[in-house]
Amino acid sequence: MHKGISLGDGRVMHNTPFKGEHICSEAEFRAGRRMYVNHLDGSQRQRAMRRMEVTEDRNRRYNLLRNNCEHTVTRLTTGDARSPQLKSWIWGAGCAAAAFAVTRHPAITAAAYVAGRKWGSKDP
Secondary structure, eight states, X not given: OOOEEEOSSSEXXXXXXXXXXXXXXXXXXXXXXXXXXXXXXXXXXXXXXXXXXXXHHHOOOOBTXXXXXXXXXXXXXXXXXXXXXXXXXXXXXXXXXXXXXXXXXXXXXXXXXXXXXXXXXXXX
């Protein structure tokens, strides 16, 4: 799921592979798809806006492993760049690879992927 921060004026700050971190219109962000919104409290929104001003000057590039759209949103809202989605995919792939190496069985490999995604999505 693609993530961004709505600026409240019809624009969204987000991160894409070809443009990096940038602000675009809400219509461009949605690209014809439904948009889901999580609201920030006042202090979170102010912190995100201040961090966004600094980010705009640096023009951060997209990197799937170190600076994807989820990293951008969590860095701007919490100060800590994290990607729980990516973490769960990596756990899933690792568990699936291990299961396949041991069993060579597709159903067990698929089950290991699902279990790994679940384990990887838990916060420590």
